Amino acid sequence: MNNIFTNAMARNTIYGSVLVILLFFVLTFGTVRTLPERVHHENITPQVVLGKAVWEQNHCVGCHTLLGEGSYYAPELGNVYQRIKHQTNETHAGPFIKAWIEIMPTDAPMRRQMPNFNLSKTELNALLAFLKWFSEINAANWPPNIEG
Amino acid sequence: MLYSSQAVAKPYFIAAIALFVGQILFGLIIGLQYVVGDFLFPILPFNVARMVHTHLLIVWLLLGFMGAAYFIVPEEADKELHSPKLAILLFWVFLIMVVLTLLGYLLVSYATLANLTGNRFWPTMGREYLEQPTISKLVLLIVAIGFVYNIGMTIFQGRKTVINLVLLTGLIGLAVLFLFAFYNPDNVVLGKYYRWWTIHLWFECVWLLIMAALLAFVLMKITGVARELIDKWLYVITAAVLMTGILGTGHHYYWIGTPEYWQWWGSIFSAIEPIPFFVLTVFAFTMVNIRCCEHPNKAATLWALGTAVVAFLGAGVLGFLQALAPINYYTHGTQITSAHAHLAFFGAYAMVVLTMISYAMPMLRGRAAANSHRSQVLEKWSFWLMTVSMTFIALLITTAGTLQVYWQRFVAEPLPFMAVQEKLVVFYWMREVAGLIFLIGLVVYVISFFVGGEDKGETSAGVN
Ligand code: HEM
Ligand code: HEM
């Protein structure tokens, strides 16, 4: 086999990856072009941007997932808007989520705890705007159901 | 050891092992917080402990890679390291950055840390694996550049072996792909998209090249197989990694707001992603089978074979199991993900660094070629304790994940997340027990360094 498959041939197989990289760039180009529509770019207001900062600077992703990415310790939050609306039968989930974040932690013994982040009114409203914007992203019908 | 500058690897390896111990201690804390939800709350909330767990993981592996490169490159390039002083300087810079970052995580709240480090001027924090303050990331980038420069110059001025070139390609890729960690646009989906260029392309592309090069080096040394043959395998593995791993990134783009065509591309390329892992396993066993000499370091041989096998199981099998879009629709972001992450990381990266340490450390400590028989027996015990307990962790969490998917996502009347988690406590308790056994294995590993006895001598291996 040594003579049939030489070292030079083995080395040349690496050039195949050039095609793969090109295809990766083409698909990336397609993605970047269609994203504004899929995420409703026009809805990314300054308030949503602030909400994103609040989200990141309090490390919500250290316990929760956002569209399945993050930690698996606490509920998915990409669709928390829909879930709370469904649970409370209200037209707006905002007030409930706000109240939830403000009354944390539950201090229920043995139960997993979410800290209190002492957010200001502006920060809380921005966080909600962020979660609301996020819940409207076209994520190919994921999660499979309301429980996330 | 052929060159005195290879000795700079030693502090890197020692620090790597110390941080590895820390990683496992924090793993046990979060494992306990899974079942005793208020354990250490509010002093050490889950998110902080988890962040310490994954941060320590990444940095001890990076230390291990750097130490390994400093050991391998001079020997392969047939010359002293370009600048041993720079290597030691960068070691301390890196270590101080790691410790300060850890103190920041543990002493103040994350929001305060973000504030203190000026995250608002250049926000990069608060994303999984990229939690470090922007300034820590910058220090890491500088260390990476200095390190690649040092290694690159050595190779440039010396012999350019295939092992060195594959290693260098991986290391340059590591530094370049890290640049995407600094890009965090307002459009969260776009940010998620490019975050994987760092995370996925590290784990499943450039780190794999590094891992393959390290394994090839150790296998060549302990089996005495001709370099020509090793090179041929390494070429094939490199090609397989690049051709599957790059577009395999698509398996993270199914449900995060990116176009549906990724479900096709991601699935197709993920389906062939196990190939490089399979080739690696065949490679390792073939080389050991056709070895021409008996190297006295039996422990290193065991680690090398173990790396290939566990990487194949954790990445090739557990990764593939959830990689096809119709399956991933249900398993995405569950305990099944976590099971794969653990076994793949342990098998591919933790074990390859331990392989390298096992091979190099005896020589770095002035022994002929291997530790004493007694020391090796302990090391082999630690191998089995850690490998078996990690396999159990993966199996337990896969089972928990399967049930989670069933109750939370599959049945007609799905249960809420928290209700499902309560049903899984028995698995989490068993994971904690397996984790304790893992810790025992790690302690045995550390003890094996302090066991004396007569060294094993040189053999005819190492003709390459
Ligand atoms: C031995 C005891 C260990 C225990 C009890 C443990 C426990 C945990 C827990 C509870 C999480 C958080 C999962 C979540 O997000 O909800 C986690 C995450 C993680 N651990 Fe460990 N761990 C251990 C060892 C290790 C080892 C040895 C490695 C790698 C070599 C490792 C790598 C990781 C990684 C990569 C993550 C992030 C997973 C993801 O995002 O899916 N852990 N671990
Ligand atoms: C050494 C190699 C590998 C390592 C270290 C690794 C590590 C990881 C980690 C840490 C995650 C969790 C990411 C997160 O937190 O969201 C992950 C996810 C994933 N990996 Fe791997 N992986 C490896 C190889 C593979 C391979 C070969 C495949 C496919 C054949 C694969 C398929 C996947 C998939 C589909 C996910 C997403 C799971 C989800 O949807 O939640 N991985 N991997």
Ligand SMILES: [Fe+2]
């Ligand atoms: Fe991946």
